[in-house]
Amino acid sequence: MKTTTPHSRSFPLRRAVASLMTAAVFGLGTLSASAATEMPPFPDVTGDVVQGDGNDYSLKFNIGLTQSSAQYRGLEYFKKIVEQRSDGHIQVQMFHSAQLGDDLQSVSALQAGTLEMTSPSTSPMVSMFPQFAVFDLPFLFPKPEVADQVLDGPIGQRMLEEASTKGLVAIGWSENGYRQLTNSKRAVTKPADLEGLKIRTMQNPIHLDIWRTLGANPTPMSFAELFTALEQHVVDGQENPWITIKSSKFNEVQQYATETNHVYTPFITLVSERFWNRLPENYQQLLRDAAKKMGDYERHVSRTMNDQIKEELKSEGMEVTELTPEQVKVFQDKLEPVYADWRDKIGGDLIDSIRDAAANAE
Template sequence: MRKFTFIILMMVLISSACGRPGTDEESGQKTIRIAHLVNPTQSSHMMAEAFKEQVEEESGGQLRVEIYPSGSLFPSDREAIEAVQLGNIEMTIPALASLSGFDQNFMILDLPYLFENEAEAYSVLDGPFGQELLDGLEEVNIKGLVYGENGFRHITNNINPVYTPEDIEGQKMRTLESPVHTDFFNAFGANASPFAFGEMYSSLQQGTYDAMEAPIALMYTSNLYEVQEYMSFTSHVYMPIALLMNNDFFESLDEDHQEILMDAAETFREDQRELEQEQNVEYLEEMKEAGLQVNDVSDEEKQAFRDRAEPVYEKYREMLGPELFEDLEAAIEEAE
């Protein structure tokens, strides 16, 4: 009975959040509903709150923002993106890997060991290459506003520290909802498969998965360090987030309101990246104090992972086309 009651309450919540029209015809006020997965202590939610304040203030209340964190409306990034695409909500802030199901060109950013550091990633993402990817989303009714940051991702597990691919041979590993991630972790030797983020804690706690991978701040704010013993700094992927909006909704706004949204999005990008970096330092120390065992992985050891990933690179070079790879390589060279 309690389970049934919970299901009914969730249906009412989703219906009330997604069923309201985006525009109040009498006042002309428009509501922007943002649904995302992370909890309120994570940087992307905190900066979404600042985004809300800026948009509402600069629009004189004509644009109203509602935020639904912690997967309260949708249990996965993919479902939240679909809701934005269909206009059931106006915005979401997913990890970029989930966008590959809507535009396969985003798969190129899921490949391992593309970027040496955050500055290089920012240069590529905020430059012409990254903007062209965002612009391509308009073909599927999604407006890509800006990139934010989840940061470099690291392998965690309950079995042993990871220094080489051999250390994760056969481990049941959860990956993001991206075929590229599943492919390269299988190439590393893991038994990899995607799984909804909202159910990760219980699946790790119950042993359904041995391992996963995540950036530092997300690991902490989702309490996943409580059900993982080891974190190895593999830095195998730099993962952005993206601030996404339903394109029809964006185009329905007057130019002043569009400009307000873009200005607030750019502020979100800069402040969220800065806060994410600060959280990484603070949260890593707190996880260590709580008992998480952390180990570095040397450049020589990372090379073994790169070597294992070569067939994956070739697969996606053929799938996506050499021109896209050449454009990315040129953008990386320019950033160096």
């Protein structure tokens, strides 16, 4: 287990000379910081211009995360592909930070036809698509490459097809990533450390079961409300990928973090069926192609930044605990009842097929 604590820094002062020195130090620091957080460049847009039906289309694409997230970076690439390959006949309007509603509100807007696209986490959608609960089982994917193999293979394709109902068309996967725990009370190295902590979870029954089984007090809440709730100590902690913790500035209101990698969560790219049915078939295929390329690129951004951002959080004063394999095993053993409780509800065949794929991928 490694723990990192904050460091302090001072700058010299002295009128004109000191101002120059300070400006130089500040400038170097800014360059260093921007270099450290620079996202991978966009891949080139490839493929011919897609011929439509002569009409122009505009689509609003709303996501829950901020402009500094890998998800938004992926959305920027999606816009670039769609607008370039449609020769400007499809215009993509991007909305971040749940500007047009949180995940569930966005999905409802797709069904109503008042929003064209969104890319929610699978977790809040379990009430609509019970099979998505499989992604919330703890420690299901031992590494991200295993998740890729499952999502990009027959299992993932079948789940996209099953989600293309209820006024929605599901066209691709991207990455929310492995979830990590943060809190404002104490370092967490074992389940007993969670006793009594109020942990914000998504509106998802398996997540509630996970944290309740570990001894915490899970509190479902919209992501859009989370920062204020942490700041005002309505809840003690939350769990999200490193990149989300950083981009949402949770480290400003959370002192402690534990790298648990307890759940790997994908994003699913959804289109309003009402909008989809208005598009010519060529443009439908363009959106599918762009969603696939967006997902591949967004995963690359997410993973490139993951360890880097963890180190940045440490340097900014967050106390980060990295669990040993033995410590992880204690959490896994404690959570075995969650698998037993949900096996029949999710479908044992689906769970077994993913576990088989995971075993073959390792």
